[in-house]
Amino acid sequence: MNILAISGSLRIGSTNTSLLRAAAELVPPTVIITLYEGLDDIPPFSPERDRDNSSEPVNKLRTLLREADAVLICTPEYIHGMPGMLKNMLDWIASSGEFVDKPVGVISAGPSDMGGSRAHASLSYTLEVLTAQLPEGASLIVPFVRQKLDADGHIIDPVLTQQLRDTVGALVEAVHNRSQTL
Numbered sequence: 001m002n003i004l005a006i007s008g009s010l011r012i013g014s015t016n017t018s019l020l021r022a023a024a025e026l027v028p029p030t031v032i033i034t035l036y037e038g039l040d041d042i043p044p045f046s047p048e049r050d051r052d053n054s055s056e057p058v059n060k061l062r063t064l065l066r067e068a069d070a071v072l073i074c075t076p077e078y079i080h081g082m083p084g085m086l087k088n089m090l091d092w093i094a095s096s097g098e099f100v101d102k103p104v105g106v107i108s109a110g111p112s113d114m115g116g117s118r119a120h121a122s123l124s125y126t127l128e129v130l131t132a133q134l135p136e137g138a139s140l141i142v143p144f145v146r147q148k149l150d151a152d153g154h155i156i157d158p159v160l161t162q163q164l165r166d167t168v169g170a171l172v173e174a175v176h177n178r179s180q181t182l
């Protein structure tokens with residue numbers, strides 16, 4: 001099973017990217033979580049560009065999404081919403097439809113007690129509009145994230161480790177259930 005992990009943060013020391021790296025270590029060997037590294041290369045969306053000839057990074061993103069059994073997104077909150085780069089990426093997918101029926105796990109993490117909950121809500125809503133499948137349990141809000149990671153981005157909070165394991169587990173189960181009904 002292939003899960004494409006997408007971080008909403010481009011920051012080198014991103015706590016959200018660290019959580020995705022940690023998630024990749026928590027799954028059984030039959031599940032491969034691959035971190036998407038191309039968000040920085042996705043150009044600003046415009047419908048004309050989409051119609052004429054989408055760029056190579058966009059085509060690659062669409063292929064990766066098509067080939068993924070599920071997607072796991074972990075995002076910070078910027079100005080009470082998801083970061084613009086993440087929304088821009090989703091705008092490119094509106095016409096091509098790779099999120100239709102795709103199981104998607106949604107995680108937000110932030111330094112405050114809110115844990116990026118408003119970004120979590122706006123991302124979840126956008127994914128619902130794209131008709132992604134948002135499995136119950138494959139959703140997590142991580143408050144006070146900086147206190148739960150060490151300087152190298154490793155999780156030092158066992159409760160968070162278990163929450164992350166449960167979240168990814170729910171996503172994996174949704175993929176299994178989906179393949180049984182197809």
Ligand SMILES: Cc1cc2nc3c(=O)[nH]c(=O)nc-3n(C[C@H](O)[C@H](O)[C@H](O)COP(=O)(O)O)c2cc1C
Pocket residue numbers: 009010011013014015016017075076077078079080081109110111112114115116
């Ligand atoms: C432009 C900008 C806007 C932000 N807006 C919010 C916000 O509305 N709510 C919040 O909780 N944190 C906000 N933050 C703080 C980020 O959520 C925080 O820095 C987070 O840890 C970044 O995630 P990262 O470590 O994955 O890069 C903002 C940060 C930036 C740079």
